[in-house]
Amino acid sequence: MSCAYCRTDHSDKSAEWSHAEPEYRRLFTNCGHSRRYGPGETLFLQGDGNRGVYYLESGLVALRRSDENGNSALVCLNHPDDLIGYPAFLSQKEHRNTAEVLTPSKIYFIDASRLRWMLNSDPNLKESFLERALLDLDRAEANCAALLTADLRCRLFHLLLTFSKSYGTQLSDGSPGVELPVQRKDLAALLGAKPESISRLIRMLDQEGLVRFKGRLVAISSLNRLAAEVSIFN
Amino acid sequence: MSCAYCRTDHSDKSAEWSHAEPEYRRLFTNCGHSRRYGPGETLFLQGDGNRGVYYLESGLVALRRSDENGNSALVCLNHPDDLIGYPAFLSQKEHRNTAEVLTPSKIYFIDASRLRWMLNSDPNLKESFLERALLDLDRAEANCAALLTADLRCRLFHLLLTFSKSYGTQLSDGSPGVELPVQRKDLAALLGAKPESISRLIRMLDQEGLVRFKGRLVAISSLNRLAAEVSIFN
DNA sequence: CGGAGTCTTGAGTATCTTCAATGAGCGTGG
C-alpha cells in the first residue's frame, strides 16, 4: 500500500530513511566545519546571498518562505543526510527560503569557494547535486499534489507517518507512537492551517481513538489504518 | 512590486518569459524529432518508464499527479522552452507525473539513448539539466508556499497574471485582457478547487468589476491592482 | 435539431478561520 503522492510505503517503517548514504557525505563531513544548532536558530535567511552549503548530519531543519506581509509557510522538511542551501549556491542567486532549525542538530558547513574548487576537481560531485535536486523536486511536487487534493486530516496523517519514520517509538503499552519534533504552530505552518485548527482536529481524532495526542507524544493505534487513509486520500 | 512567492514583478509584462534562450534549445531542435500535439494528448503517463526527454517549443503542457482513487492535481505548468520528463530520464526511474498537452503544441522528443550519448560528449549539457531542475524546484516550492498561505481568490489572480505573460492581449476598449488557454476544470485542478468553486468565484469577481470573465476571455481592469493583491497575498 | 461535454447555479453542509479568552507548563526570582 504505497502513497501515491510521496511513493513511500508508509506501512513499512524501515523503508524510507535507511537509504544508502549519499556520496557527498564523507566529503562534507571531512571538509566542512561542523556546528551544533538549537531550535529556533537559522542557517540563512530568505534573501541572503549564498555563502556555502549545509549538510545536515542529525536533527531537523525546515525551509520557510515568507512574503512581506508576514504570511509564511514551511515548504520543506530536511532530515539527516539532506543538503541545505545548495540551490542558491549552484544558481548563484539569493536564498529563496529561510532555513530554520527545529530540533537540536549537527550541521556541517562547506564554504562556497572551497566547494567551487571541489566541484572542479571532482566531476561526480555535480552528479550528486543533480540527484539531490531531483529528489527535492519530486518531494516538492508531491507536497503540491497533496495540498491541492487532500484535506487537513489526511495531510496530518501523512505528516505523522513521515515523522514516525524518524521519531517513531514504542509506547509502554506496546503500541506504536511518535514523539513530535515540532510544536503546534509548526505543524500548522507545514500543513497550511492555523494552530487552532490543528488543536480542534487533534481533539476530533482523540475522540475517534485512531490517534491519541498527549502534548507532543502521539499514540497511533494502527499505523496501517493510518496508511490506508493516506492512500485513500479521503 | 514583486511577488514574494514566485519573485516575478507581475506589473512588468515583459519580464518573465523573455529570458535568454536556454543552452539546450539548439541541440534539441537539431537532434530531436518534432511533433505537433493537440489538447488532451499525453506525452507520457505517471508510472511509465522513461523513453526520452521532451522540449516544448510552443504551446502549453501540464504535469498531473494522481492517486489510485481518482484524485488528481496539476502540479506544474510548462511553457515554451521548458524541458519535460527529464527527472525520470536523469534518475532512471518511472515518470512521477502524466504530461498533458493543454493547447496545440510543437514538441521535440529526444531519445534516451541518444541523449545519454550527448550527455557524455558534452559536459555542459548536464549543467543545463541542473539549472532546469533548480528552476523547477523553485517553482514547485513557490507553488507550495502559495497553496499553504493564500486563498483561492489570490491564487486565481496569480494564475491570471502568469497567463497574461504568455496569453495577454489588448481588448477592443484598450484594457488588458487574457485569453485563458485552459478550461474551467483545469483551472480548478491547478488551484486546488472544484470547478463549481471557480465558477462562483468568477461571478463574485465580475460583480466587483476588477476582473470580468466572458468564456475564456478575461478583461482585467488593472494589472497593477491585481499584482498588488497578489503581493499582499491577502 | 440533437447530443455530449462544459459551465453555471442553487441549497445545504462540512471545513477552516477569526478573534477573544482560558488553561497548562515552565523557568525565574522572591
Added chain:
DNA sequence: CCACGCTCATTGAAGATACTCAAGACTCCG
C-alpha cells in the same frame, strides 16, 4: 515553596470559505 510572567496550547462562538449533489443552461459540432 510559591507567585509571577511567559510561551504554548486549547476552547468557544460566529463567520467565511469551499464542497457535495443535483439540476439547469450554454456551446460546439455533427
